[in-house]
Structure formats: structure tokens, C-alpha cells
Amino acid sequence: xxxxxxxxxxxxxxxxxxxVAYLQEQSKFIAAQCFPLISVPKQSDLYFQxxxxxxxxxxxxxxxxxxxSKGAGYDLTTASYSANVFALHKDVADQIRxxxxxxxxxxxDATKFLTQQMLIKRDLDWSTNFFTGGTWTGSNTGGNITPxxxxxxxxxxxxxxxxxxxxSIEAKTGFRGNxxxxxxxxxxxxxxxxxxxxxxxxxQTGVVTEDxxxxxxxxxxxxxxxxxxxxxxxxxTDSIDRIFTGxxxxxxxxxxxxxxxxxxxxxxxxxxxxxxGGDGQRVSRFRMDHLRSDRIEMEMAYDxxxxxxxxxxxxxxxxx
Numbered sequence: 001x002x003x004x005x006x007x008x009x010x011x012x013x014x015x016x017x018x019x020v021a022y023l024q025e026q027s028k029f030i031a032a033q034c035f036p037l038i039s040v041p042k043q044s045d046l047y048f049q050x051x052x053x054x055x056x057x058x059x060x061x062x063x064x065x066x067x068x069s070k071g072a073g074y075d076l077t078t079a080s081y082s083a084n085v086f087a088l089h090k091d092v093a094d095q096i097r098x099x100x101x102x103x104x105x106x107x108x109d110a111t112k113f114l115t116q117q118m119l120i121k122r123d124l125d126w127s128t129n130f131f132t133g134g135t136w137t138g139s140n141t142g143g144n145i146t147p148x149x150x151x152x153x154x155x156x157x158x159x160x161x162x163x164x165x166x167x168s169i170e171a172k173t174g175f176r177g178n179x180x181x182x183x184x185x186x187x188x189x190x191x192x193x194x195x196x197x198x199x200x201x202x203x204q205t206g207v208v209t210e211d212x213x214x215x216x217x218x219x220x221x222x223x224x225x226x227x228x229x230x231x232x233x234x235x236x237t238d239s240i241d242r243i244f245t246g247x248x249x250x251x252x253x254x255x256x257x258x259x260x261x262x263x264x265x266x267x268x269x270x271x272x273x274x275x276x277g278g279d280g281q282r283v284s285r286f287r288m289d290h291l292r293s294d295r296i297e298m299e300m301a302y303d304x305x306x307x308x309x310x311x312x313x314x315x316x317x318x319x320x
Contacts, residue, residue: 015111015283015296028226029119031126032279034181035266035304038258039278043271043301044082050261051075052308056174081303083271083280088117089297091288107296111283114298118281120229120243126304127225127244130266131181136250136312138169138177144316152189152319159195162217165251165313172310175263177251178220180213185246187224189319220256249315265311271301 054074061070090110097106129135139145145165151158166177182190190196191208199216200208210222225244232239252265270280280301288295 015107015285028224029123030181030223030225030227031119031122031304032268033221033223034126034130034179034252034254035268036254036256036258036264037268037270037279039272039280040081040083040269041272043085043273044080046078046080049077049079049307051077052173052263052310079305079307081267081269081305083269083301083303085271085273085299085301086118086121087297087299088114089295090114091291091293091295093291093293095292097294107285107294110296111298114283114296118298118300120227122300122302122304123225123227123243124229129304130306130312131183131225131244131248131250131314135306135309136252136265136314137309138172138251138311139165139313140168144314146317147315150189150318150320151186151193154194156189156193157195158190158193158318159199159216161315162249162251165315166218169251169253169311169313173253173263173308175253175311176218177253177311177313178218179252179254179265180217180219180222181244181250181252182222182224183244183246183248183318184224184226184242186249186315186318189247245316247316247318249318250312251314252312254311263311264307266304266306266308269303269305273301276301 051074054072057072059070059072063069090113092106092110100106134143137143145161147156147158147161149156151161162180170176190213196208196213196216200212210224214220214222225242227243228240229243230238230240254264254266255262258264258267270276270278272278272280274282276282276299282299284295284297284299286295286297
């Protein structure tokens with residue numbers, strides 16, 4: 001096929017707008033909110049990492065008259081990212097388009113379908129890599145935490161448990177955990193816990209929301225992972241379940257936005273290539289004459305990177 005192709009020289013702006021609008025509505029998909037997004041011009045590159053211990057010493061010393069001040073320094077290393085390009089298309093056949101009744105919009109519907117597929121993929125990647133296993137070391141045990149008393153029982157203390165691990169991250173790094181990611185079972189256990197209900201009894205709403213819970217915990221944000229997906233192959237019996245493990249919770253420290261010399265549990269590197277948006281996403285529409293169809297194609301280029309294991313603490317088996 002000759003290059004450049006039509007999809008390389010034309011990105012469909014109206015369909016991209018449809019996809020972005022749909023993305024904003026799908027709050028149950030949370031991967032993009034967990035790690036700060038960095039838009040990058042290259043598919044792969046290096047980024048700097050500063051040695052944590054070097055920044056946390058107290059090395060200043062008394063300076064005698066006529067002498068030099070004490071010198072100090074810090075180690076600087078590099079790590080790499082590589083943003084894979086994930087792609088999927090949906091063909092809209094001429095015969096289907098011709099027979100479609102109002103108010104069907106075949107192009108917009110295909111774009112929404114592809115958008116959901118991409119969001120599922122991105123959440124699956126994040127959940128698989130960062131919401132399972134022994135991936136975080138910021139807790140007071142250095143590993144996963146199982147609450148001594150389950151959060152959905154009468155004597156459960158979810159607020160104290162979460163705050164202890166947020167403080168543990170701070171004790172190890174100087175940065176207190178400020179973001180809480182909850183599986184649905186963990187969220188339900190917390191919001192129905194007497195420990196929480198008693199504290200919000202006299203608030204205006206008396207209802208535990210993510211924002212209210214963040215305020216109780218001293219967190220910047222609380223994210224509840226509600227996404228679901230079908231793990232069965234096409235043609236097989238559906239097997240639909242949560243993307244994120246329900247009885248798991250993760251406390252992290254992440255900054256509001258990426259910046260130099262500022263730590264984060266992780267970053268998402270999104271490659272802005274060939275007209276892609278800030279999240280590495282682009283939508284193309286081009287003709288497939290041999291199929292007598294128009295092809296709607298979506299691509300998303302990203303790499304989710306864990307930057308510091310000690311800036312996260314993970315709970316497991318939070319409810320009965």
C-alpha cells in the first residue's frame with residue numbers, strides 16, 4: 001500500500017470529538033485518573049529519576065571562618081518508556097448505512113463502540129499491572145495489607161486503616177498518600193461501615209460519596225473502579241465481570257500534574273503522534289472500496305509506568 005495513506009493525512013475531527021465526549025461520560029473507567037498523564041512527542045524515550053535517599057539527608061554543617069561550605073550531591077539515573085499503539089476498527093458497510101433508520105448515526109455509534117473497547121483495554125492494563133500482586137511497598141509492612149477487622153463488620157475501622165497507610169507512605173518518602181482507588185466491594189464496605197456512617201450522620205446529605213469520603217480521609221480524590229468487561233472470545237458464552245478486583249484498595253501519592261523533580265507513584269506516557277490528542281488517541285475514517293464500506297479506526301498510544309513502588313500501599317481481602 002502506498003504511503004502516506006488517507007488515514008495518515010486526515011484525522012476525522014468530528015468523530016474525535018464524539019469519542020472525547022463519550023470518554024468524559026464514562027467515569028467508571030479510571031485508569032486515566034490514577035496516574036498523571038504526560039503527553040510526549042516521541043513513542044519511546046528516557047526520563048530522569050532522582051535518588052530518593054540523597055534528597056532526604058540532613059548534611060549541612062557548621063562553616064568555620066574562611067573555610068568552604070560542606071559539599072553534597074545526588075545521584076541521577078534514567079528510565080525509559082515505550083508507548084505501544086493499540087488499534088481497533090469497525091467497518092460500516094454501504095448497505096447497512098443505506099438501510100439505517102433515523103436517529104441512528106452509524107459513524108458516531110461505531111466511534112462510541114471503539115471508544116469503550118479502548119477504555120476497557122486501558123483499565124485492564126492498569127488493573128493487571130498495578131492493582132494485583134505484590135507491586136507496592138509503601139505500607140507499614142512493606143507488602144499487601146489485610147485489615148485486622150474487615151471493613152464491612154461492626155468493629156471495622158476503614159478510616160483509621162487507610163490513614164495509617166497514607167501516613168506510612170509519608171513516613172517513608174515525605175509525601176502522604178493522597179489518592180485512593182477502591183474496588184466496588186471495598187467501597188461498599190466503607191460507605192456502609194458504622195465507622196463512616198457515624199461521622200457523616202449530621203452532614204447535609206448523610207450519604208457517603210467519593211468526594212465526602214476523600215474529605216474524611218484527607219485525600220485529594222477517591223476513585224471507585226466500576227468498569228466491567230467480557231473476557232469470553234467472540235462467539236463463546238459471555239463471561240462478564242469487574243475489571244478491578246472488588247475487595248482491594250490502593251493508597252497512592254500522585255501529584256496534580258507532572259513536573260520536574262516531583263515524585264509520583266506512576267505516570268501515563270501518551271504519545272501524540274500523527275494528530276493524536278493529548279491522551280494519545282486519534283480517530284480516522286477512510287474508504288475501503290473493496291469492501292464497499294467506510295472504516296472507522298481508533299488508535300491509542302500509551303505506556304503506564306510505575307515510577308516508585310514506595311508511593312503506594314495496597315489492601316487486599318477488605319470485606320467478609
